[in-house]
C-alpha cells in the first residue's frame with residue numbers, strides 16, 4: 432500500500448461475513464434482490480449533480496454497521512496519533528455510493544461541521560465491490576491512486592486529505608462511506624508545572640534533573656484527558672533562567688526528563704503535552720511571567736477552542752488565568768497552594784479541597800456550577816485583582832479527573848473563552 436500517505440491508511444475493514452452482510456444491507460437500501468441488479472438501479476437513479484454522479488444513498492447506520500466502523504476508525508486514528516479517540520465521538524450517517532460507467536466523484540475534502548456534533552474528523556471508505564468487477568474507479572487520496580479490494584477500507588483525515596473517485600470505465604464500483612465526528616469542541620487545559628505536575632522544591636525551582644519528581648497519577652490523568660480529545664499545554668514560570676541559575680539547555684533536559692518520568696509511570700511512550708510554553712523573565716522572545724496572562728493567551732492563540740481551563744497551585748496562576756479570562760482550578764499539592772487555600776478561607780471558611788476519596792461526580796457537578804453558572808467556589812484577593820477560583824483540589828490528578836468528567840457532560844458554551 433502507498434507508504435507515503437501521511438493522512439490516510441488502507442486496512443482490512445470487514446471480514447468475509449461482515450462484507451456479505453454489508454452487501455445485503457446495500458441491496459436492501461436500494462431495493463434490489465441481486466448484486467447485478469444494482470447496476471440497473473444506478474442507470475435509473477443516477478445523480479447528475481456537479482462533480483458527483485452515480486447513485487448515492489445516505490441513511491442512518493444500523494448498530495451492526497457501527498460495530499464494524501467505530502473500532503476501525505478509532506483504531507486507525509489511535510495508531511496514527513491523528514487525534515486522541517475518546518468517548519465523545521459519533522458516526523455520521525452511512526452513505527452508499529454506486530458508480531456505473533462514466534461515474535466519478537470530483538476531488539474534495541469532507542470538511543463539514545454538523546451543529547452539535549462538532550467537526551468531521553475521519554472518513555472511512557469501505558469497498559463492497561471486488562476490484563476485478565470494474566475498471567477505472569480508483570480512489571485518489573492525496574494524489575495517490577488506490578484500488579481497494581472488497582472488504583478493504585481507506586481511512587483518512589476528513590479535513591486535510593483531498594480525495595476523488597476516478598471515472599469508472601467499465602463495470603460497477605460500490606462503496607460504503609462513513610464520517611466520524613468528534614462531538615464536542617476539545618478543551619485546552621493550561622497546566623502549571625512546579626507544585627502541580629512535579630513536587631515544588633522551593634526557590635529557585637528545579638534547576639537540576641535530579642530535583643524533578645513527578646507526582647503519582649499525573650500521567651494517567653493527562654493521558655485520559657488527551658484520549659478524550661482535549662489538549663494540554665504546559666505553561667510554566669522559569670525565572671531561574673533570568674537569575675542565571677538555570678541554563679535553557681538544562682531546562683530542555685529537565686523537560687525531556689519530565690516526559691520520561693511521565694512515560695515511566697505508564698510504561699508507554701504516550702505524548703503528554705500538546706505544547707510546553709515557559710517564561711524566563713528575561714527581556715527576550717519568551718512571554719512574560721505569570722501573573723501576566725501572556726503564556727495562557729499564547730497557548731490559546733492558535734487553538735480554535737470554546738473551552739479553556741487553567742490548573743495551578745499559586746496566586747500567580749490564579750491571577751494569570753483571571754487576566755486571560757479562563758477559569759482556574761487550584762491545587763494544594765505545594766506550600767503555595769496551601770497558602771492560597773488559607774487566603775481563600777478568610778472569605779470562605781468552610782472551603783475544603785476535593786480529594787481522591789471524594790465523589791468525583793459531585794465534584795464535576797460543582798465544577799459545572801462554578802464554570803457555567805459562574806459561581807466560583809472562592810475569590811482570591813491580591814493587589815488590585817479579585818480573582819475567582821472555580822474549585823480547589825488536593826492534587827493535579829484529582830483536578831484533572833474531575834475536569835475530564837465535567838468536560839464530558841458540559842453544556843456547550845458560547846463565545847471564545849469562558850470568563851467567570
Ligand SMILES: O=C(O)CCC(=O)C(=O)O
Pocket residue numbers: 526528536541556570594595596606608
Ligand atoms: O465512494 C468513494 O469511494 C468516496 C466517496 C466520497 O468521497 C464521499 O462520499 O465523500
Ligand SMILES: [Fe+2]
Pocket residue numbers: 539540541554594
Ligand atoms: Fe469524500
